[in-house]
Amino acid sequence: MAKGAGMIHPALATMLAVLTTDYPLAPGEAESFLRPAVESSFNRISVDGECSTNDAVVLLANGASGVRRDDEAFAGSLGEVCSTLARRIVEDGEGTTVLIEVKVTGAADDREAAAIARRVATSQLVKTAAFGRDPNWGRVLAAAGSAPLDGGFAELVPERVTLTFNGATVFAGAPIDAIPSLEGPLLALELDLGLGPGTASYLASDLTYDYVRINAEYTT
Amino acid sequence: MAKGAGMIHPALATMLAVLTTDYPLAPGEAESFLRPAVESSFNRISVDGECSTNDAVVLLANGASGVRRDDEAFAGSLGEVCSTLARRIVEDGEGTTVLIEVKVTGAADDREAAAIARRVATSQLVKTAAFGRDPNWGRVLAAAGSAPLDGGFAELVPERVTLTFNGATVFAGAPIDAIPSLEGPLLALELDLGLGPGTASYLASDLTYDYVRINAEYTT
Numbered sequence: 220m221a222k223g224a225g226m227i228h229p230a231l232a233t234m235l236a237v238l239t240t241d242y243p244l245a246p247g248e249a250e251s252f253l254r255p256a257v258e259s260s261f262n263r264i265s266v267d268g269e270c271s272t273n274d275a276v277v278l279l280a281n282g283a284s285g286v287r288r289d290d291e292a293f294a295g296s297l298g299e300v301c302s303t304l305a306r307r308i309v310e311d312g313e314g315t316t317v318l319i320e321v322k323v324t325g326a327a328d329d330r331e332a333a334a335i336a337r338r339v340a341t342s343q344l345v346k347t348a349a350f351g352r353d354p355n356w357g358r359v360l361a362a363a364g365s366a367p368l369d370g371g372f373a374e375l376v377p378e379r380v381t382l383t384f385n386g387a388t389v390f391a392g393a394p395i396d397a398i399p400s401l402e403g404p405l406l407a408l409e410l411d412l413g414l415g416p417g418t419a420s421y422l423a424s425d426l427t428y429d430y431v432r433i434n435a436e437y438t439t
Numbered sequence: 440m441a442k443g444a445g446m447i448h449p450a451l452a453t454m455l456a457v458l459t460t461d462y463p464l465a466p467g468e469a470e471s472f473l474r475p476a477v478e479s480s481f482n483r484i485s486v487d488g489e490c491s492t493n494d495a496v497v498l499l500a501n502g503a504s505g506v507r508r509d510d511e512a513f514a515g516s517l518g519e520v521c522s523t524l525a526r527r528i529v530e531d532g533e534g535t536t537v538l539i540e541v542k543v544t545g546a547a548d549d550r551e552a553a554a555i556a557r558r559v560a561t562s563q564l565v566k567t568a569a570f571g572r573d574p575n576w577g578r579v580l581a582a583a584g585s586a587p588l589d590g591g592f593a594e595l596v597p598e599r600v601t602l603t604f605n606g607a608t609v610f611a612g613a614p615i616d617a618i619p620s621l622e623g624p625l626l627a628l629e630l631d632l633g634l635g636p637g638t639a640s641y642l643a644s645d646l647t648y649d650y651v652r653i654n655a656e657y658t659t
Binding site for chain 2: 434
């Protein structure tokens with residue numbers, strides 16, 4: 220079970236998630252399974268880049284199944300459940316009309332890939348373009364090139380970059396005249412930097428009239 | 440002269456500014472006057488947190504006035520002109536209905552104050568609350584407390600914090616039942632952290648239906 224909607228951003232969100240299992244875990248063991256599952260799911264989503272103090276993910280295990288342990292299978296299932304819930308939180312985000320899947324490959328390393336994915340996923344211009352169903356490769360590249368890293372910016376060499384919108388290549392070292400299909404509720408942005416082995420994924424919502432309405436009309 | 444509107448954020452904006460003067464400067468001298476003036480003006484504004492590659496501030500001096508130099512007076516005037524132009528860029532920002540003046544005092548140092556001011560000035564929730572004319576102190580404090588600094592967060596002790604909206608104190612260690620006047624085109628947010636001598640100012644626009652319209656309906 221998970222609850223989200225607004226103020227969703229890694230590390231500190233208005234998010235509450237409770238996972239229950241009858242898999243046999245000894246006291247204290249849950250954390251070692253939960254942390255990696257959270258890292259690649261709940262910590263890779265952003266609705267509005269906003270933080271909160273109410274962030275919690277809890278894993279409860281009662282061992283009632285009495286099954287023989289297969290930790291690899293359990294870790295895999297736990298990761299799958301976390302990813303599904305994290306995805307649903309973004310789909311259910313305030314005003315969301317499209318789920319943006321940001322996938323960065325070819326970065327210098329995973330940390331650089333994550334910084335770029337996070338910047339693209341939180342860019343107001345990428346998010347309004349997604350709402351407008353516009354394949355605006357310039358906004359994606361501008362966001363990627365402005366990803367903050369170690370007091371400077373992440374590395375990006377335009378000539379090496381490939382960018383696809385829902386599988387259609389719109390940029391490969393230079394703009395390509397393509398017309399991607401963007402009408403549906405999913406926008407897959409795949410950005411390959413052509414520089415190294417670093418990869419990262421991120422899920423984000425678009426920025427819409429309804430997001431503004433919900434958060435401007437709310438009164439304290 | 441200055442041109443802005445969208446993609447306005449320190450260091451890399453879609454901003455062009457040209458300043459001309461007949462004050463007598465020797466070749467190479469302009470930079471030492473311009474840099475500090477830009478630091479406290481054009482580098483302290485944000486419309487949407489977005490960057491661009493077209494950022495430029497130019498100072499041209501032809502010495503035609505032939506006046507006796509008074510560098511302190513010139514630096515003061517230059518700073519005033521830069522501040523006025525920077526302010527007008529934000530007032531003219533895409534969809535702006537209210538100019539948000541963020542002033543942070545009492546931070547551990549100026550760098551910490553700037554990190555907090557920048558985070559408040561770019562928070563989607565602060566900006567939608569400003570559009571809705573809601574004195575939402577919680578969003579301001581949540582944004583301040585999530586200001587990134589050196590891989591962690593800026594320091595904030597709620598019990599020491601004072602926050603005013605257009606001069607009316609809404610929080611002083613705890614919420615205060617006040618009704619600030621927020622109907623006009625200006626929102627002055629003064630946040631005193633009560634921790635040290637650090638100060639910083641920032642100007643921001645609100646986040647509105649028109650911002651979304653302009654950037655979602657735009658087609659590449």
